[in-house]
Amino acid sequence: MSLKAFHLIFVTLLTALSFGCAAWAFQSGSVFWGVTAIVAGIFVIVYGIYFLKKLKKISYL
């Protein structure tokens, strides 16, 4: 597995963490941090798509 594939796993888990943090923040009554975490999660998804396009030619292996 190349660094590209491992980075993809990392980005996926970071997205899950962001949305998980959002759920935690909303449950704790902090709307501001909940919204911030959702925005961060969306940003990570956008970054993931960008990086996949950018490293299109590099192998996953």
Place this chain on the structure above:
Amino acid sequence: MDIPYTIESRPDTGLYNAKLGIWLFLASEVMLFGGLFSAYVLLRVGAAPGMWPHGWLNVTLGTINTLLLALSAITTLLAWAACKVRDFTKFKIFHGCTILLALSFLTIKSFEYHDKLIHYEIKLNNGTFADGHLVEKSPDFDLAKKTGTVTLHGRIATDEKDLMDLRSPEAKSAKLDEVTVAATDIKSMGNYGPRHNTFTAIYFTLTGLHALHIFGGTVVIFYFWGPGSRMWKTDPERFTNRIEVSGLFWHFVDLVWIFLFPVLYLT
């Protein structure tokens, strides 16, 4: 004599030497951290009701550290990508950023540790607890000889359970003040170091081991950024492989933090 498969992949494994080596190493690391995470779960489910701490760690600092590590994973990838397109200047910039981000992470972590090490819980002879950050110990303070006083910025709790959940409405509304205690009134006293309770023990073990990995990774990345980068001039392909391998290790360390942060800071 040249060592085979330092650049091209070995046909039977499909990997070059260093990549095979790092994945074997990471497999052993998964077992190491997996065992410690299992220990955490068993300690937590085995804790007496109401005796597992909540809200003891600073979520803001933990979040900043998560962001720093996430950014460092990106800069590591970009450094490798820069090597792939033969842009050495960009490699230097991105790997330099990784080093700075890693050092920032360790600095914040050391602040967190310091905060725990100056936080004391004092059990008093009347059965109550004085809990807070150390302000000062009188010059003649000696717990064994029962002389002097100690001053904390914190509060008095009637039950140890009151100190466990700092997210409870009672804990949030508690007024913190300076509390001075005479050594003659102290039954026992200790800071929030690893020996304080099972939570601090597993917290320091997990995060300490993780911080050691961060430190080790930073040393390796610094070497490739500095003296080790001479290989770029003689063997850029092999150097690029080295950057990929160090990046794989760095991503693993970042992944461990992605599990550590919610488990320790949010639950």
